[in-house]
Amino acid sequence: MRSANFAAEKPAGEFRVMVFGDSVLNGGNLTDHGKLATTLVADRLAAAKGRPVAVGNISAGSWGPGNWLAYAREFGFFDADVVLLLISSHDIGDNPTFAPLDPNTHPQKQPLSALAEGIGRYLPRYLPAWASGPTKVAVVDPMAQPIVTNDDQAVAQGGEDLRTFLDLARSQVPRVLVVQFPDHTEFGAGGLQPGYELVKSIAQESGVEVISVFPEMKAALDRGANPYRDNIHINDLGQAILADAFFDALAGREVTRKVDN
Structure with a gap:
């Protein structure tokens, strides 16, 4: 994870969040650890809740639903109180290729x-x-670029993996959130990519809360403050916007319902 170490077993009184994502969440080597959304929100949550907080950043370049699912099946959710998934429209068709990894990325x-x-x-x-x-x-x-595809088979596989991931998370974690993140091009004439609505519908069908940071990113662009490094990745301002969205979603209610086994 790109986050501070924490105990495998959650200590009593700790509030624990596992955040899954791709290179947007990971930040790459141009983003300092202290500027990551997960770092920022961990500090703010600890101050707001008045108790220890652990926020895991589970991410890598070009990760998609298949990667998140494989990670969760192997390592679980670390007794999290909340699982939060940051996902973009193109992620729905970004499936693992199992090709050798480039050591530069x-x-x-x-x-x-x-x-x-x-x-x-x-x-x-x-x-x-x-x-x-x-x-x-x-x-x-050198963060790897995602594989953006409109291939029906790739999208179908990504959609199936996303459903399975969300269902697995809901079976083990009290609260699951999906945060949708727009690419820079989605603010242009073409509008939102088809994957945006597909991700939203899959999450809602799985009974998962859905939040979009589209309004916050658009507001920054409208006032002349660009939160993007390129079409997909974000700078420190973009990370701060994500941290605000995460905090607003996590700082309020506590979930104490019993999780079905």
Whole structure:
């Protein structure tokens, strides 16, 4: 997880949230840990509730419903009080390919040191540009881009995995939330992608609460403050907007209903 360590078994009195997502939630290497929505909301919830809070950030670049489902089946939900899923329209067709992972976008082991990672992972990427002359070198976040597809079979598989994930979460966790996140292009002439309504309908059919941050992102854009780094990923402002949405959804009611086994 991209979050602070916490005990596998939840201590008495702790409020625990597991947040699932993809590269938007993960933030990539251009987002400092302290600026992540999950970090921000953990600090605010602890202050608001007056008790310990643990927020897990379960995410990776190009993850979709199949990845979230596989993770939950292997590791469970860590006795969470709430499971929150951050999902975009394109995620519904972003299925695992089981191809070998690129170590530049999905490292498989911890580097020996920051210097070793800089030399081995980043220097080869920027050296050609430096060698060619004093031109500006773009700062690139190597977070993998999602596989955006309109293939009916891919969408059907993603939809089935999403239903299964939500049903599994509801069977083990008192409260499950879906937070829909728009791509930057969805504010243009084309409007929301078809996957947006599909995700919403699947969540509602599964009895899961659905929240959209579309209004908050649009409000930022309308006032001239761009919360996006590119078409999909967000900057520190975007993370802060997500943190506000998470806090509003989580700071209120406590759920104490018995979870069906």
